[in-house]
Amino acid sequence: MDTPPPPAPHSTATPALHAQGLRKRYGTRVAVDDVSLQVAPGELLALLGPNGAGKSSTIAMLCGLTPADGGQVRVGGIDLAQDSAACKHRIGLVTQDLALFEDLTTHENLAVFGALYGLKGAALKTRAAQVLQAVGLADRGRDKPATFSGGMKRRLHIACALLHSPSVLLLDEPTAGVDPQSRNAIFDTLLQLKAAGMALVYTTHYMEEAERLADRIVIIDGGRVAAQGTLAELVRQLPATHRLDVLIDSGPALDEAAALQAQHRCLQGLVQQAQAGVRSATLHEGRWQLQLDDLTTGSAAVLQAVAGAGWRVRSLASGRASLEDVFLQLTGRQLRD
Ligand SMILES: Nc1ncnc2c1ncn2[C@@H]1O[C@H](COP(=O)(O)OP(=O)(O)OP(=O)(O)O)[C@@H](O)[C@H]1O
Ligand SMILES: [Mg+2]
Numbered sequence: 001m002d003t004p005p006p007p008a009p010h011s012t013a014t015p016a017l018h019a020q021g022l023r024k025r026y027g028t029r030v031a032v033d034d035v036s037l038q039v040a041p042g043e044l045l046a047l048l049g050p051n052g053a054g055k056s057s058t059i060a061m062l063c064g065l066t067p068a069d070g071g072q073v074r075v076g077g078i079d080l081a082q083d084s085a086a087c088k089h090r091i092g093l094v095t096q097d098l099a100l101f102e103d104l105t106t107h108e109n110l111a112v113f114g115a116l117y118g119l120k121g122a123a124l125k126t127r128a129a130q131v132l133q134a135v136g137l138a139d140r141g142r143d144k145p146a147t148f149s150g151g152m153k154r155r156l157h158i159a160c161a162l163l164h165s166p167s168v169l170l171l172d173e174p175t176a177g178v179d180p181q182s183r184n185a186i187f188d189t190l191l192q193l194k195a196a197g198m199a200l201v202y203t204t205h206y207m208e209e210a211e212r213l214a215d216r217i218v219i220i221d222g223g224r225v226a227a228q229g230t231l232a233e234l235v236r237q238l239p240a241t242h243r244l245d246v247l248i249d250s251g252p253a254l255d256e257a258a259a260l261q262a263q264h265r266c267l268q269g270l271v272q273q274a275q276a277g278v279r280s281a282t283l284h285e286g287r288w289q290l291q292l293d294d295l296t297t298g299s300a301a302v303l304q305a306v307a308g309a310g311w312r313v314r315s316l317a318s319g320r321a322s323l324e325d326v327f328l329q330l331t332g333r334q335l336r337d
Contacts, residue, residue, distance in 0.1 A: 014077040016041045016199030017062065017091075017168045023070035024057045024223075031057040033223040035071075039199040041167065044190065046214035047203040048323070050335055054223040055203035056096055059172045062201065063091045076167060089117065092166035094158050096173050096203075102146040106137065106156055109145065110163060117164035124163075131159040134192065136185050151182020158189065168199045175209065187213060207323045207335060219327060226330045234326045240279035240291035243321050244299055247287050247314040248306055263288070266305050276301035284334065291325065 015038040024032040032054040039045045047055050060066035062073055064084045073080040075087040101109055110128045114120060119127060132138045135155040145153050154174055161169060171190075175183045190213065194200060204210055210217050211231055218228040227234055235241075250259045260283065267281035267288060277293035278301065292298030295318055306313055327335045 015039060015074075016043075016076060017201065018074040019058075019062055019071065020073075021071035022058060022061050022068050022073070024054070024061060024066065025069050030223050032061065032068075035218075035220065035223070035225055037201075037218050037225075037228070039168065039201055041197045041199050042194055043215045044194050044200040044202060044213055046210035046217045047201060047220055048205065048207065048210045048217055048327075048335075049203075049220035050205055050333075053205075053220045055220060056172055057223075058220070059093070059170050059201070059203060063093045063170055064088055065093070089164065090167045092161035092164070092169040094161045094169070094171040094174050096176070098153055098157055100145045100153060100157060100160070103144055105142050105144050106132065107141045109156065110160060113160040113163050119164060127163050127165070131162045134162060135159045135189050149179065149182065151178040151185070154178050155182065155186060155189070158186065162193075166198075168201070169193060171200065171202045173203055173205070175204070175206070205335060207327070211323050217323070219330060221331050227326065231323060234323065235321050238279075238291060238321050238325055238329055240277070240293050241321055242292045242295045242298070243319055243325055244290045244292055244295070244302060245287055245315075245317045246290070246302060246306070247316075248311045249314045250309070250311045260286075262309065266309055270301060270305055273301060278302070280329075282328075289328070291321065 018038040020036045022032055022035040035054070035058055037045060047058060049055050057066065061068040064073070064080050064087060073087070075090045078086050080087045101112065104112070107128060110131070111124060114124045114127070128141070129138070132141060135158050137152065137155055137159065140152070145156055148156065158171070158174065175186055178186065190200060190202070202213060214231070216228065216230055217234060219226045227237065248263065250262060263283055267283065270276055270278045270290070271281050275297070277298050279291040279293065281288060281290045290298065290302065299318065303313065324335065
């Protein structure tokens with residue numbers, strides 16, 4: 001008999017976490033509207049969206065903290081509605097708001113969280129040492145979070161969520177108010193957890209975090225999934241591969257409204273010039289934002305149009321299309337409007 005092939009890395013028949021058609025309403029306000037997602041072991045899924053998009057509400061339903069008005073959550077194949085205790089044991093939650101006892105020591109904080117999962121004695125001591133090591137706080141066990149920086153508190157918060165060895169970790173904006181050094185330390189910890197096979201869901205409204213950390217990204221806006229895929233898949237949905245941002249000085253001759261109108265006309269002309277390869281052009285807060293097939297021909301056409309109108313370029317920035325362009329394309333807004 002042939003030996004079956006070994007499984008592909010990180011692949012599994014049963015996702016670590018699977019949510020289908022989640023819905024949540026607060027009074028008449030729909031917070032989450034038909035959100036489905038799944039995460040495999042060893043995968044980090046970013047849930048990216050602006051304030052009020054429904055990220056925290058989704059996280060709360062994924063871990064059974066808030067009942068869903070509709071839909072289903074399965075953790076390691078187990079239905080959350082059928083066996084919430086088994087599911088909650090498999091999930092670690094890092095809430096958006098810090099949940100620490102400021103006047104208890106780090107070890108005492110861990111003991112409180114451990115007690116929630118029946119961890120005590122030698123088993124608690126061993127796990128506490130492991131999780132503090134994982135978040136880079138191994139030497140701060142006797143100190144109180146009241147004496148920690150914002151970033152260190154966040155790291156202790158993550159340690160508390162890891163104590164019961166969950167297979168899925170939900171992190172709701174874990175870098176809010178964190179200095180760059182602690183942010184990098186948090187990223188290192190998450191990448192190690194991922195490499196060890198944990199499934200992670202990470203909510204953020206920072207595009208660069210999603211680009212840097214995520215295997216797959218779910219863009220959520222107004223409670224709905226606007227798009228999902230790998231960064232490369234999302235960027236491929238854009239009409240063009242490059243972006244050009246231009247700030248122009250249209251001189252003192254025109255008043256502001258007339259100047260903006262003239263710039264709009266110029267942008268429309270550029271999009272209509274087929275050979276320039278300008279796929280889209282918008283004016284956002286006085287800046288031109290263009291999507292181009294090719295930077296060389298596209299930017300030449302843009303500069304020619306600016307010079308032709310008798311204007312001057314104040315600044316110019318270019319690059320490959322990014323998640324920011326994807327969000328703009330999908331919603332017509334910047335993520336941080
Ligand atoms: N407990 C609640 N009662 C009433 N409305 C709520 C409640 N929690 C959230 N909402 C509303 O649901 C919507 C989604 O909120 P949610 O907190 O899930 O968004 P979010 O994406 O996490 O935002 P943020 O980035 O600001 O944390 C918002 O309109 C919010 O006002
Ligand atoms: Mg939130």
